[in-house]
Amino acid sequence: MSTPQGGRHEHRLRTPTSALPHEEKVRRQRRHVQVLTVVLLLVLALLVYIALVDLDNWADWIVLGMICTTAVGAVIAIQARG
Numbered sequence: 728m729s730t731p732q733g734g735r736h737e738h739r740l741r742t743p744t745s746a747l748p749h750e751e752k753v754r755r756q757r758r759h760v761q762v763l764t765v766v767l768l769l770v771l772a773l774l775v776y777i778a779l780v781d782l783d784n785w786a787d788w789i790v791l792g793m794i795c796t797t798a799v800g801a802v803i804a805i806q807a808r809g
Contacts, residue, residue: 760805767805771798 744752778791 763805764802767798767802771795774798 744755747755774791774794778788782788782791
């Protein structure tokens with residue numbers, strides 16, 4: 728691959744997780760777990776915001792409660808694995 732100046736630069740490929748030593752696998756998996764946990768917590772925060780602004784019926788609150796319970800359960804399951 729050439730650069731706009733006409734030179735060449737090295738094309739770097741990411742090493743597959745299965746080809747890494749054990750310590751590197753654990754470190755990479757920990758990072759993935761952290762990212763997933765943050766994403767799930769952001770979704771949970773968005774649901775809380777929506778609940779405060781938009782929910783006006785008891786049935787809506789029950790559905791939101793079940794969604795939040797599922798999200799918290801997923802976070803616990805992911806953290807227990809990592």
